[in-house]
Amino acid sequence: MAERPLLGQLIDALKCLPGVGPKSAQRMAFHLLERDREGGRKLARVLDEAMERVGHCNMCRTLTEAELCRLCSNPKRDPATLCVVETPADVMAVEQAAGYRGLYFVLNGRLSPIDGVGPRELGLDLLERRLADGKVEEVILATNTTVEGEATAHYISEMAHASKVRVTRIAYGIPLGGELGYVDGGTLSHAIAGRREM
Amino acid sequence: MERDILHSAFILHRRPYSNTSLLLELFTPRLGRLPALAKGVLGGKRNNSAALQPFQPLLVRLAGRGEVRVLAVGEADGEALPLKARGLYCGFYLNELLMRLLGRDDPHPRLYQHYFEALGALSRGIDELEPVLRRFEIALLRELGYQPEFDRLADGSAPDPQGRYAYRLEEGLAPAQLHDPGAVSGRTLQALCGEVDFGDHERREARRLMRGILSHYLGGRPLKSRELFQSRIGNK
Ligand SMILES: [Zn+2]
Numbered sequence: 001m002a003e004r005p006l007l008g009q010l011i012d013a014l015k016c017l018p019g020v021g022p023k024s025a026q027r028m029a030f031h032l033l034e035r036d037r038e039g040g041r042k043l044a045r046v047l048d049e050a051m052e053r054v055g056h057c058n059m060c061r062t063l064t065e066a067e068l069c070r071l072c073s074n075p076k077r078d079p080a081t082l083c084v085v086e087t088p089a090d091v092m093a094v095e096q097a098a099g100y101r102g103l104y105f106v107l108n109g110r111l112s113p114i115d116g117v118g119p120r121e122l123g124l125d126l127l128e129r130r131l132a133d134g135k136v137e138e139v140i141l142a143t144n145t146t147v148e149g150e151a152t153a154h155y156i157s158e159m160a161h162a163s164k165v166r167v168t169r170i171a172y173g174i175p176l177g178g179e180l181g182y183v184d185g186g187t188l189s190h191a192i193a194g195r196r197e198m
Numbered sequence: 199m200e201r202d203i204l205h206s207a208f209i210l211h212r213r214p215y216s217n218t219s220l221l222l223e224l225f226t227p228r229l230g231r232l233p234a235l236a237k238g239v240l241g242g243k244r245n246n247s248a249a250l251q252p253f254q255p256l257l258v259r260l261a262g263r264g265e266v267r268v269l270a271v272g273e274a275d276g277e278a279l280p281l282k283a284r285g286l287y288c289g290f291y292l293n294e295l296l297m298r299l300l301g302r303d304d305p306h307p308r309l310y311q312h313y314f315e316a317l318g319a320l321s322r323g324i325d326e327l328e329p330v331l332r333r334f335e336i337a338l339l340r341e342l343g344y345q346p347e348f349d350r351l352a353d354g355s356a357p358d359p360q361g362r363y364a365y366r367l368e369e370g371l372a373p374a375q376l377h378d379p380g381a382v383s384g385r386t387l388q389a390l391c392g393e394v395d396f397g398d399h400e401r402r403e404a405r406r407l408m409r410g411i412l413s414h415y416l417g418g419r420p421l422k423s424r425e426l427f428q429s430r431i432g433n434k
Contacts, residue, residue: 018217019217113290113421146251147252147289151426155426
């Protein structure tokens with residue numbers, strides 16, 4: 001069987017992007033081929049390299065191509081405060097909004113037994129060791145306010161209490177059932193400022 | 199018309215489907231467990247997904263005829279049952295049990311009622327959690343036709359509270375051999391029947407007994423939500 005035409009393959013491949021259906025994929029492919037080959041080449045190079053090299057930070061598990069991400073290796077950040085979030089996008093959301101100076105731990109998910117996601121799948125053994133080593137004084141739980149996010153927060157709070165680490169939960173401002181990615185910066189700042197003991 | 203009927207429902211599980219939709223697994227009294235697509239509820243200005251969470255009593259209207267229905271209406275039917283802390287783990291446990299043991303499109307109105315009552319008991323936070331789980335496990339097995347009997351032995355006689363008994367699948371209860379590690383006391387059996395309260399000892403035995411019985415029907419793959427109850431990851 002003959003190889004499919006490259007144009008068709010490109011359109012197909014673009015459909016893996018979120019929110020991109022057949023129509024927009026076609027538009028993107030034509031745009032790159034007709035108007036912006038240089039941009040297309042750059043995209044291909046960076047995409048390939050990122051897919052090859054970006055992994056997870058050894059400390060906080062956010063996305064990075066280094067052993068340690070830029071936040072974890074920044075000596076100006078306060079290692080005594082640790083903010084636990086569900087996704088790398090949540091790190092960016094808090095960074096852009098909240099004037100937060102501590103470090104992060106990224107779960108890359110939330111507890112969801114039916115999906116096969118338990119404590120180990122979230123790297124909570126890594127977090128448990130980190131809490132046990134005594135450098136962290138406060139854990140801020142910034143998981144979503146969904147039931148899965150609440151269960152995750154509770155599980156981590158039990159772990160932190162066992163290591164005598166103070167636990168706070170981001171509080172008001174986040175709508176019930178809300179996901180951090182959809183919340184505006186001001187709301188998120190309030191939520192961080194108004195965190196509470198748990 | 200089928201599509202005009204409002205059903206009570208709980209969401210057992212949900213996951214994103216495309217960027218804006220959720221694929222729900224619903225539990226309803228008259229249709230049993232079934233999948234339904236909630237279109238366009240995620241993201242954007244109108245984030246309508248907040249009510250579409252587990253443990254929130256819902257009223258739903260379903261459209262479509264295929265295997266996956268479309269959620270035409272899905273709104274809160276009263277307050278969400280406020281599960282907290284370990285009560286949340288218990289709620290996940292009930293949902294996982296239903297997802298694993300109850301087939302789709304197999305209606306069990308009484309089981310729905312048991313589920314509703316169990317969530318209510320878990321959310322009040324005054325009842326002990328484990329007896330609620332044991333009652334639901336027994337109700338589930340009975341509804342599925344497995345009939346575990348704890349109030350009489352295989353030979354028809356009543357267990358003695360002081361005695362020790364072993365449970366064999368398909369057969370039932372019989373006096374235990376000496377030092378049978380799976381044996382439970384007659385008092386534990388009474389607790390499972392709701393005749394006496396659970397003490398610590400009965401709780402432990404009942405948990406072990408029910409876990410053994412359930413694992414048979416679960417086909418060897420353990421329930422993931424059990425991991426939540428072991429709060430130290432190291433000692434599994
Ligand atoms: Zn890092």
